[in-house]
Amino acid sequence: MAMLEVKNLGISFGGLRAVDDFHISIEKGQLYGLIGPNGAGKTTVFNMLTGVYTPDEGTISLDGADITGKKTIDINKAGIARTFQNIRLFKDQSVLDNVKIGLHNQMSYSTLTGILRLPKYRKVEAEMDEKAMELLKVFDLEREAGFLSSNLPYGKQRKLEIARALATNPKLLLLDEPAAGMNPNETKELMETIHFVRDEFDMTILLIEHDMKLVSGICEKLTVLNFGQVLAEGATGDVLHDPQVIKAYLGE
Numbered sequence: 001m002a003m004l005e006v007k008n009l010g011i012s013f014g015g016l017r018a019v020d021d022f023h024i025s026i027e028k029g030q031l032y033g034l035i036g037p038n039g040a041g042k043t044t045v046f047n048m049l050t051g052v053y054t055p056d057e058g059t060i061s062l063d064g065a066d067i068t069g070k071k072t073i074d075i076n077k078a079g080i081a082r083t084f085q086n087i088r089l090f091k092d093q094s095v096l097d098n099v100k101i102g103l104h105n106q107m108s109y110s111t112l113t114g115i116l117r118l119p120k121y122r123k124v125e126a127e128m129d130e131k132a133m134e135l136l137k138v139f140d141l142e143r144e145a146g147f148l149s150s151n152l153p154y155g156k157q158r159k160l161e162i163a164r165a166l167a168t169n170p171k172l173l174l175l176d177e178p179a180a181g182m183n184p185n186e187t188k189e190l191m192e193t194i195h196f197v198r199d200e201f202d203m204t205i206l207l208i209e210h211d212m213k214l215v216s217g218i219c220e221k222l223t224v225l226n227f228g229q230v231l232a233e234g235a236t237g238d239v240l241h242d243p244q245v246i247k248a249y250l251g252e
């Protein structure tokens with residue numbers, strides 16, 4: 001059974017059919033890329049997978065469970081976490097607290113326990129500190145735990161966003177243009193981080209990316225979107241040599 005199975009997914013905005021008959025099947029542990037020209041519908045697909053938009057057609061199944069049309073918070077609880085094209089950290093919170101926010105959907109106490117600072121509050125907070133620090137260590141961010149997240153260099157902010165997404169304990173991680181705005185060194189390091197996350201956490205990863213070096217370097221399979229429809233899909237090497245894909249996206 002596939003980790004993510006999407007069939008016949010579609011959505012319109014007014015008269016624009018932004019995504020039509022989209023389908024994808026991703027196996028557990030796969031590193032999968034979604035590519036295509038600007039405006040092809042890639043982020044709209046992510047928004048449907050995460051409940052930001054409700055598809056007007058089609059089905060989404062995660063690890064066998066139908067999550068079509070569910071709310072974002074319930075989809076996150078079911079096991080999908082994402083990062084954004086424009087980094088969305090809690091800028092005025094510390095690096096550690098950004099990861100702890102991700103942990104809150106699994107480890108929590110009642111509001112009253114929190115307000116009264118009851119023993120359970122201290123116990124859960126201490127456990128969350130420990131778990132968050134473990135994740136920060138994985139991303140080599142433990143020395144910056146007390147920094148404001150906005151004070152981290154760009155590449156580390158991207159890593160922190162991935163760490164926060166992983167803190168929600170997902171089955172599927174969606175990365176929206178993780179290399180956007182990165183210099184070649186940061187991109188190289190990011191590729192290593194993504195590989196590491198897949199291996200270390202046995203994670204299934206779907207990423208949107210325009211950087212072909214990153215795509216060809218780490219993705220095992222690709223789906224190409226063009227004008228909201230699947231233009232090609234399959235093994236990365238085959239797709240990148242497909243004349244249709246070269247014509248529509250990669251250039252002659």
Ligand SMILES: Nc1ncnc2c1ncn2[C@@H]1O[C@H](COP(=O)(O)OP(=O)(O)OP(=O)(O)O)[C@@H](O)[C@H]1O
Pocket residue numbers: 013016018036037038039040041042043044045
């Ligand atoms: N909420 C919305 N309302 C109206 N149109 C929208 C909305 N969201 C997306 N669209 C349109 O849907 C189409 C697909 O946009 P989308 O952002 O998914 O493309 P993309 O492939 O992610 O592009 P890029 O690579 O530039 O990020 C575009 O024409 C966009 O203007």
